[in-house]
Amino acid sequence: MKSAAIAPGDVTRYGLGLAAPLALVFAVFFIAPLAQLFYLSLHNDAVATVWGLGQYVKFLTDPFSLSVLGATLLLGAEVTLLCLVLGYPIAWLHQRAGHWLQTVIILIVLLPLLTSVVVRTFAWIVILGRQGIINSTLQSLGLISTPLRMLYTQGGLVVALAQVQMPLMVLPLITAIGRIDTNLADASASLGAGHWRTFFRVILPLSMPGIIAGCTLTYAAAITAFITQSLVGGGQMLFMPMYLYQQASTLQNWPFAAAISIIFLVAVLAIVALFSTLGRRARINGDAT
Amino acid sequence: MMIDRRRLLTSALTLGAMHAFPGLSYADARPLVFATFTGSWEEAHKAVLVPAFRKASGDAPVVLDPMLSVDQIAKVNAAKSNPPIDVMLHDPGPALVAIGQDLVEPFPVENSAYYKDLIPEAQDPNGPAPFFQVVGLTYNPDTVKTPPTSWADLWNPDYKGRVGITNLNSTLGTGWLVEVARMHGGSEANVDAGFKALEALKPNLAAVAANPGALATLYQQGQIDISPGNFNAIQILKARGVPVEFVAPKEGAIAFKTTIHIVKNSPNKELAFKLIEAALSPEVQTTLTEPPYLIVPTNAKVAMTGEIAKVLAKDTDELKKKFVFQDWKTINQQRASWIEKFNRDIKI
Structure with missing residues (x-):
């Protein structure tokens, strides 16, 4: 493994040159607007004439704004956890399955990506609604007398987001788990480890890169999923994307909206950094044992 | 900038040509850009308002660029001296923002054939309301x-x-x-x-x-x-x-009034005025009261029929009695x- 890591050193040099067009696009269409956003956020008044850190102070000293940020980060954590718990077995099954079944699993995982997020989200409205599939099934079975409220609740939103973002979790997991040599599990078993021990000491640490990548993608997608959040979560559950939209669009308070975006960005970057640190530590621990 | 003979010559030629053929600079100019709303608004405007405008303006080129009010304001704000939009459409809240930020050209009321026919609530010199x-x-x-x-x-x-x-x-x-x-x-x-x-x-x-x-x-x-x-x-x-x-x-x-505005510094003010006139005209408003559009008219000369008459009002008097303006x-x-x-x- 070590030698493989050093050898591609030469290749990256060419890679950088080839990445130049993309880097340019990135600089012009991402870095520059981001700088502009930051510049805008450093103004105290809505028409951006007075310089100052007022918008940041306003956000960071307002318990309500902080609670919106907290709720958004928590929502992301819930969705990511649910995706991981549901997605890992699928990825694991994919590695163990025969060729035909593997194709089916990949197809099922990819299928949602072929429909737009709006369509997937609307499907959840149909499923969770008062006369939706779940409520009418439960009612016809006589399990409930009045419909449960699932649409426009946190639980409903987490489930819908988890389904919508599931491919982002499962695909990296499939790649990572697929790379694990199946002989390792046999080796572990022959050395006397049980199924659980083998899983926790061998398979799980080796699949950590996939878990980290999947969690990062799912997390970022879940907390920024404006469409799903507003359609399944409704107008009274406020998360950062809607808060931002409200300030920018309805209230025309662009500097505050810009400050919200920057704070949101920093918070998300911090979480992503935390993920990768945890991942690295887990890998180091895995190597050490 | 280096001024050489060739550059000087091209500049002189261009300037001369523009003087000789004033239409030339318009060839560069863009068509009239009307920022309507998305969805059924766009459909209605494409099907009814644009053809009426073309007829009234001798087939002047017009482009519908549907977007939210906030985006209209942002785009115009970003290029105030040379706005990319000529006609804006706004709900009452954003309309006041646009007027407050000095993005709106006063509507030439005295030149308008239809302005005086609008019910008083729809008359606004900063931009009349063609629809409710x-x-x-x-x-x-x-x-x-x-x-x-x-x-x-x-x-x-x-x-x-x-x-x-x-x-x-x-x-x-x-x-x-x-x-x-x-x-x-x-x-x-x-x-x-x-x-x-x-x-x-x-x-x-x-x-x-x-x-x-x-x-x-x-x-x-x-x-x-x-x-x-x-x-x-x-x-x-x-x-x-x-x-x-x-x-x-x-x-x-x-x-709610949906108001229509000429954008300040628009290079197409004449055409913008013509488009708004078309929107205020009884012909366009009458067509828009019919299914599938069922848009409530603001021109008092437009008769209300069908579903609008059934559930809202039969004429302007009843409309004024049954509507609340805020x-x-x-x-x-x-x-x-x-x-x-x-x-x-x-x-x-």
């Missing part, structure tokens, strides 16, 4: 057997867990809150009574939708059975076979703090 949007009560006739007659019916305990509203991001949500406040002694300047009433509405609330579009679709799922709703949004659902009816409450249906200048002053209060307090 009307908000009233919407209900599912399959489940709500007695048609509601008042906003107060939303508080009826029979509708526990079946009422839908939108948050205050939308004109609809904000306007409705003002009406509720008014019912309880409040006004555009003070909606505390409205918030108190919202508190009492909580047991009935099944949904606080993120926007009016999302609210309307909840009828399809049976998630809600009664709500405030936009007349035109409901007509679209009704046409698709969704069981939904619109009724003007006895307190009066809320009418003072958005006052509303805009406090809207930010209302939205903040709504964010904090309304959790179901």
Whole structure:
């Protein structure tokens, strides 16, 4: 493994040159607007004439704004956890399955990506609604007398987001788990480890890169999923994307909206950094044992 | 910049040519850009307003560029001296913002053939209103057997867990809150009574939708059975076979002006004026009152027929009696703090 890591050193040099067009696009269409956003956020008044850190102070000293940020980060954590718990077995099954079944699993995982997020989200409205599939099934079975409220609740939103973002979790997991040599599990078993021990000491640490990548993608997608959040979560559950939209669009308070975006960005970057640190530590621990 | 012979010659030639053929500089100019709204607005304008404008302007090129009010304001703001849009369309809130930011050219009232025919509420020298949007009560006739007659019916305990509203991001949500406040002694300047009433509405609330579009679709799922709703949004659902009816409450249906504005520094002011004239004309407005558009006219000479006459008003006099107009200048002053209060307090 070590030698493989050093050898591609030469290749990256060419890679950088080839990445130049993309880097340019990135600089012009991402870095520059981001700088502009930051510049805008450093103004105290809505028409951006007075310089100052007022918008940041306003956000960071307002318990309500902080609670919106907290709720958004928590929502992301819930969705990511649910995706991981549901997605890992699928990825694991994919590695163990025969060729035909593997194709089916990949197809099922990819299928949602072929429909737009709006369509997937609307499907959840149909499923969770008062006369939706779940409520009418439960009612016809006589399990409930009045419909449960699932649409426009946190639980409903987490489930819908988890389904919508599931491919982002499962695909990296499939790649990572697929790379694990199946002989390792046999080796572990022959050395006397049980199924659980083998899983926790061998398979799980080796699949950590996939878990980290999947969690990062799912997390970022879940907390920024404006469409799903507003359609399944409704107008009274406020998360950062809607808060931002409200300030920018309805209230025309662009500097505050810009400050919200920057704070949101920093918070998300911090979480992503935390993920990768945890991942690295887990890998180091895995190597050490 | 280096000035050499060749460059000098081209510049001189260009300047001379532009002088000799003034039409040449217009060849570079872009077509008239009309920023309408997306969805049914765009459809209606493409099918009715644009052909009428072409006829009136001798086939002048026009482009529809549908976008939200906020985007219109942003785009014009970003290039005030050479705006990429010539005609803007706005709800009452954003219209005041655009006027406040000096993005709007006064409408040449004295040149207009139709301005004087508009009902007084639709006349505004900063940009007249060619259409009204009307908000009233919407209900599912399959489940709500007695048609509601008042906003107060939303508080009826029979509708526990079946009422839908939108948050205050939308004109609809904000306007409705003002009406509720008014019912309880409040006004555009003070909606505390409205918030108190919202508190009492909580047991009935099944949904606080993120926007009016999302609210309307909840009828399809049976998630809600009664709500405030936009007349035109409901007509679209009704046409698709969704069981939904619109009724003007006895307190009066809320009418929002949709105003149309010439953008300041527009290079196409003449054409912009012609487009607005077409929008105010009785011909265009009459066509737009017919299905599938059913847009409420502002020109007093337009006869109201069909569904509009049935559920809203037969003529301008009745319209004025049955519609409530709100003072958005006052509303805009406090809207930010209302939205903040709504964010904090309304959790179901």
